[in-house]
Structures are given as structure tokens and as C-alpha cells.
Amino acid sequence: MYIFFQILLNVVLPVFILIGIGVFLHRKFHFDMNTLSKLNTYFLMPAVSFTNIYQNNVGGETMLHILGFLSLQAVSLMIFSSFIGKVAKFDNGLSSTFKNSIVLNNSGNFGLPVSQLVFHQNPLGASIQIVVMIFQNLLTYTYGLLNSVSGDNSKVKAIKEFLKNPVIYAFLLGLLLHTLHIKIPEFLWSPVKNTSNAFIAVALITLGAQSAYLKFSRFSLLLVLSLLGRLVLSPVIAFLIIIILKLDGTTAQALFIASSFPTSRNSALFALEYGNHPEYAAQVVLMSTIFSMITVTTVVYLSSILF
Numbered sequence: 565m566y567i568f569f570q571i572l573l574n575v576v577l578p579v580f581i582l583i584g585i586g587v588f589l590h591r592k593f594h595f596d597m598n599t600l601s602k603l604n605t606y607f608l609m610p611a612v613s614f615t616n617i618y619q620n621n622v623g624g625e626t627m628l629h630i631l632g633f634l635s636l637q638a639v640s641l642m643i644f645s646s647f648i649g650k651v652a653k654f655d656n657g658l659s660s661t662f663k664n665s666i667v668l669n670n671s672g673n674f675g676l677p678v679s680q681l682v683f684h685q686n687p688l689g690a691s692i693q694i695v696v697m698i699f700q701n702l703l704t705y706t707y708g709l710l711n712s713v714s715g716d717n718s719k720v721k722a723i724k725e726f727l728k729n730p731v732i733y734a735f736l737l738g739l740l741l742h743t744l745h746i747k748i749p750e751f752l753w754s755p756v757k758n759t760s761n762a763f764i765a766v767a768l769i770t771l772g773a774q775s776a777y778l779k780f781s782r783f784s785l786l787l788v789l790s791l792l793g794r795l796v797l798s799p800v801i802a803f804l805i806i807i808i809l810k811l812d813g814t815t816a817q818a819l820f821i822a823s824s825f826p827t828s829r830n831s832a833l834f835a836l837e838y839g840n841h842p843e844y845a846a847q848v849v850l851m852s853t854i855f856s857m858i859t860v861t862t863v864v865y866l867s868s869i870l871f
Contacts, residue, residue: 568861568862568865571861571864571865571868572857572861574681575678575681575682575861575864576678576857576860576861576864577857578681579674579677579678579681579768580857582677582764582765582768582769582772583768583769583771583772583775583853584772585769585772586768586769586770586771586772586773586774586775586776587772587773587775587776588772589769589772589773590772590773590776590777591776591777595773597770597773597774600766600770600773601770603766603770604672604673604763604766604767604770605729605730605731606730607759608759608760608762608763608766608767609672609673609676609697609730609731609734609763609767610730610731610733610734611734611756611759611760611763612676612694612760612763613694613697613698613731613734613735613738614734614735614737614738614756614760615738615756615757615760616687616690616691616694616738616760617691617694617735617738617739617742618738618739618741618742618748619687619742626692626815627695629809629811629815630692630695630696630815630819631695631699632809633802633805633806633809633811633819634695634696634699634819636805636809637798637801637802637805637823638667638699638703638707640801640805641666641667641793641797641798641801642663642667642707644666644793644797645662645663645666645667645793646659646663648662648789648793649662649663657838657839657840657841658786658840658841658844660711660712660834660835660840661712661831661834661835661840661841661844661845662786662789662790663711664708664711664712664828664830664831664834664835664845665790665793665794665827665831665845665848665849665852666790666793666794666797666798666827667703667707667708668700668703668704668708668827668828668830668831669700669794669798669822669823669825669826669827669828670771670825670826670827670828670829670853671693671696671697671700671822671825671828672697672700672701672767673767673768673770673771674767674768674771674825674826674853674856675693675696675697675822675825676690676693676694676697676763676764676767677763677764677767677768678821678825678860678864679692679693679818679821679822680693680764681764682821682864683814683818686814688814688815688818689814689817689818692814692815692818692819692822693818693822694735696818696819696822697731698731698732698735700828701729701731701732702732704828704830705729708828708830708831708834709834711834712834712835712837712838712840713838771829771853774829775849775850775853778846778847778849778850784844786844787844787847787848787851790827790848790852791848791851791852791855794826794827794848794852795824795826795852795855795856795859796859798823798824799820799823799824799859799863801823802819802820802822802823802824803820803870806819806820806871811871812871813871816867816870816871817867817868817871820863820866820867820870820871821860821863821864821867823863824856824859824860824862824863825856825860826849826852826853826855826856827848827849827852827853828849829849831845831848831849832845832846832848832849
């Protein structure tokens with residue numbers, strides 16, 4: 565129990581303090597959310613992706629294990645959420661939002677800071693989370709977007725949205741320079757590293773600002789199902805896949821923790837853009853982020869015991 569509270573105090577609470585600061589600052593000063601979003605997506609996240617992959621080595625076998633795990637977990641969650649949607653006879657818009665709320669998680673401006681705090685003395689853990697984040701970006705702009713839109717051009721739009729994301733290019737560049745053992749000059753490396761170090765604070769303040777005006781009315785059965793699917797079922801499935809694939813050590817810990825992160829804000833953005841029950845989608849993002857304070861702490865604690 566002592567370790568549990570240490571994790572809550574030293575890993576999860578700092579995350580929510582910065583989220584709370586973001587809520588307060590946005591309510592007081594009314595940030596330009598589009599500017600904050602662009603700052604995170606096109607500047608800070610690529611810097612973090614590049615520095616982690618450039619500095620640290622995720623071996624070929626480890627990469628296969630990671631991708632195998634992520635694929636199995638994503639398919640499992642897709643099947644579960646689709647089954648629930650059909651049994652409950654949700655309309656198409658509600659079904660798409662429900663599925664996205666369970667399959668897509670906030671691996672970027674929530675998951676990456678948490679992983680960096682958990683694995684601050686073990687670079688491999690943070691590198692694995694970079695791979696998880698890129699996989700989630702791919703999943704978001706393929707499955708997530710196609711799940712939300714209709715029309716003949718949906719696939720083309722999804723591909724364009726994914727290709728506009730600079731994180732994947734930063735990842736590939738970092739991987740290339742690391743593989744070729746190319747040393748970056750200090751005058752270039754210093755600003756990149758400083759940018760990477762700024763990510764945690766800015767990303768979490770941005771997440772707080774995004775949550776500042778979300779409204780919550782009641783706990784519907786639908787909301788409870790989404791929260792259980794994202795925060796409880798996902799880690800359970802992750803644990804079973806880890807056992808099946810016989811993963812251990814940092815790889816198992818990082819993937820288990822990554823499975824517990826709250827619903828992606830993109831789920832709410834897609835629902836808003838395409839009119840698929842946006843109020844419900846926003847409630848899932850808000851409540852899953854709040855409850856993740858307990859569930860993520862629990863999963864981090866269990867990861868240190870199980871693996």
C-alpha cells in the first residue's frame with residue numbers, strides 16, 4: 565500500500581496538478597486552443613518523438629513484440645465495442661462514438677508524460693510509449709476517422725490527416741539517425757532537447773484547458789460502459805495478451821501501463837465535427853481522465869508487482 569500511495573503522489577498527482585493549472589489558466593485568460601493544439605502537435609510532440617527514439621534503442625525483436633501486442637489489443641477492443649453496439653442497437657452515430665471512446669486512448673498529451681515520469685530512469689519505457697503513441701495516431705486517423713465519417717472520400721481524408729501529422733516523420737528521422745549512428749551537432753541538439761523537456765508541462769496544461777468547459781450531467785449506462793471498457797477492460801485484455809506473448813520486464817510494464825490511459829480527446833473532436841453525439845463523447849473524455857487518476861495509479865502499481 566505504501567508503494568501505491570508513492571505512485572499516486574509522485575507520478576499521477578503531478579500530472580493532475582498540471583491539468584488543474586491548465587483548467588484554471590484557461591478559465592482566467594481564455595487561451596487560443598487552436599494555437600496550443602498546433603504547438604503540441606507540430607512542435608513539442610515531434611521533438612519528444614525524435615529525442616526518445618534517437619537516444620534509445622528499441623531492438624527489432626522488441627519492436628515486433630510491441631506491434632504484435634498493440635494490434636491484438638486494438639482488434640480485441642474493436643470486437644468488444646462493436647458487439648456491445650449491436651446488442652444495444654445503437655444508431656450509427658452513437659455506435660461510432662462509443663467504439664472510438666474505447667479503442668482510442670490519450671497516448672500523447674496524457675500517456676507520454678505519465679510514461680516519462682514512470683520511466684525517468686529507464687529510457688526504454690519512454691521509447692516504447694513513443695511507438696504506442698504513433699500506433700495510436702495511425703489508429704486514430706484510419707479506424708477512428710473512418711468510423712466517424714461517411715462518403716466516398718472518407719478513406720482519402722483519413723490518409724491525408726495521418727500524413728499531415730509530423731510525429732511520424734520525427735520518429736522515422738530519429739530512427740534513421742540512430743541506426744546510422746549519426747551524431748547531431750550540439751548547436752542543433754540543444755534546442756531539440758530543450759523543446760522535448762518542455763513537453764510535459766505544456767501538454768498537460770493544454771489537456772486541462774481542453775477540459776475546462778466540458779459539461780457533465782449524469783452517469784448514464786452508456787457512459788459507464790465506455791468508462792469500464794477504456795479503464796478496466798483494456799488493461800485486463802492487455803494483461804492476457806502480455807501473458808500469451810510471454811512478455812516481461814520493461815516491455816511488459818510499459819505496454820500494460822499504456823493500456824490504461826483515458827479516452828482520446830480525438831474521440832470527442834470527431835463526434836463534434838461529424839455530429840455523432842458530441843456531448844456524450846465529451847463526457848467520456850472528461851470522466852475517463854478524472855477516474856484514470858485511480859485506475860492508472862493501480863495499473864502502474866500492479867505493473868511493478870506483476871512484471
